[in-house]
Amino acid sequence: MGVSTLETILIDDAEYLHGSDDGPPRKTSEDIIQSRAQNGFACREIPVKETKKVFRSEDENGYKMVNQYVHLGKIGSGSYGKVVLYRNIKDGKLYAVKVLNKPYMMKIRVVRSETAMTDVLREVSIMKMLNHPNIVNLVEVIDDPNIDKFYMVLEYVEGKMVCDNGLEEATARNYLRDIISGLMYLHSHNVIHGDIKPDNLLVTSTGNVKIGDFSVSQVFEDDDDMLWRSPGTPVFTAPECCQGSAYHGRASDTWAVGVTLYCMISGQYPFLGDTLQETYDKIANDPVQIPDDMNPQLADLLQRLLCKDPGDRITLQAAAEHPWVAGDKGPVPEFFCRCGFGRRKRNDFREEVQ
Template identity: 65%
Template sequence: MCGSWFCMSDLLEMGCCGCFGFLRKPSKLQNPYMIPDSSSNLGDNLLDDSMCFENGSFYNNGGDSDFLADTDENGVERPTIMRSEDVLQQRAESGLICRQVPVKETHTATLSEDENGKKMVNEYVRLHRIGAGSYGKVGLYRSTKDDKLYAMKVFHKSHLVKLRVAPSETAMTDVYREVSIMKMLDHPNIVNLIEVIDDPKIDNFYMVLEYVESKWVCDGSGAPCSLGESTARNYLRDIVAGLSYLHSHNIIHGDIKPDNLLVTSTGRVKIGDFSVSQAFEGDNDLLRRTPGTPVFTAPECCIGVTYHGKGADTWAVGVTLYCMVLGRYPFLGDGLHDTYDKIVKNPLVVPDHINPLLKDLLEQLLCKDPNQRITLQGVAEHPWVVGDMGPIPDYICTCKRIHTEQDEPA
């Protein structure tokens, strides 16, 4: 799918990976939603502590990815940022879990072939590959039990444990976090995790996900693969609904982009790939780890030590909308550093022929000052988004409903 936008060779040149993320081997957990400390699993062949490897590109971190309690260059104490693992543990212990049907956990993997010679993992028959990232692959599988199709991520634990993504974390940490987050989520605009297969006797780690049978948001016909306003509006409403749900549950996605947005056969968008997602405590959505993909990175992430995750996700929504309606990136340089430089310094260019309401929304989403940038709630209420469809419907999830019922007087 290499036209005037989303050419894979361009992404690879910039150091971006595919959209299938990292994974890591779980050890036996006391709580199925908890993430063990991976620092003791770090391999010997690792990068320098100040240089980390994330999504196929290097970035300068200089500290733990999601915990910060030191001082800045002026000696002023920075705010403490609770580790995602601790936040997720607290949520699990508090019962703040939306899923009513738990993710199935399987610790035995039987590798075999069916009568046609197709490879099998337990009940799942591999049909063909449907995607690949830098460190894993995704295949289409059919279950012999329910005859349904599933997407399965397959990763090599021995490889991922040697990849450092922060001074005290390997790529395996990201996988555990991804699994832990997806175990808690249940929303019509979020890809559903069905099963995790982790056999300690083999090197492969499997995530079985619902199969979204249609396409990526960025699929299209002809150059430049841009979408019409009506389709882009429908997609954006679903993206905002799913991302608002995540933010209300203290989850920052960290890699919103068309490749991570799947469209069902009925036209519903589902957000996938939580490989770089983070959890935060209360209203403190400060993060310090660089988000997923350079061309979707907010200006404050390019220049600051810490940034607000919600605002960074919202910027990525703006880049995604720009791509959907104009078929190109708003800021794209000749390489990684040139791209970051343009994100920070170059003015946004929106053609005059664009619908004035849509132009206004793009300018508010891609406002370089995060304090002036429109919020997701503002996006949901924007006249272009509301259109003739009305406000985006509220979604009352299971954990919020239970929490509300508990707070009501008897």
């Protein structure tokens, strides 16, 4: 989690949620999601399955099972749990299952008023709303009150992360178009991802990118995307988030897209110090280093994405139309979802720019 001092700090957003003396209290992400569901704003035709009972067994080969899922092995780990590959015996498909320990999560304070389990439940609530080809799909949640484990059954992306080393421009462009498409969809639905980085951008076997890990994501109301809690991962943190004060979520996500693009092209971070504080100092003060032989259009895009001033930083919508992003395919197309909420937000944006 990005912070403004040498060590991780807890930011108490209670005062921020309380609102000003002149206005009503600020709604939480959970309140906004519940209100949106009650008003029929849902992108999914098939809702996320919710299971309240866990049955443990073994298949005919001795592999452990949780309900209809056969345990095949650990494929990753996160801050609070592990990711395990399971096969569903009913449809034969593979799924990535995030396995979390509820008692442990409830002991971890992420801010004074919330635990890590609060983050998990928020992540589930957000993912229940989403349906986009460039976003990892949540299939089922298994939460048995009689056991300590909490299971999030996700679609399995069998490919890789967007970059291990530098990529060819054409590949980086294709990946970036998918990232922008998925993130524009999120922002049009008032969702801030908060942790855009290569680790959370998975490439399918067909070369499409899917955005995953919504563990620090937030939902905002109307057009107020002001947040307090420090986002994501330090080297992807925007300059305005290094100060420990409020920041605009959409602009900080856009900065992280710029850092990700820089990593995809160069295989390196644009700002990295020997310590956390030095990294933040570089993010806030150092100019981005652009090689002299870089494609001028790409260099221009990076400069605009990695603009220190969030007010002058290029927006995602403008980035979607940037000449380097458009290439031979044209601007990144809009995604038309079945809910009215995202469509209404897109129309609002068109009126603003006209």
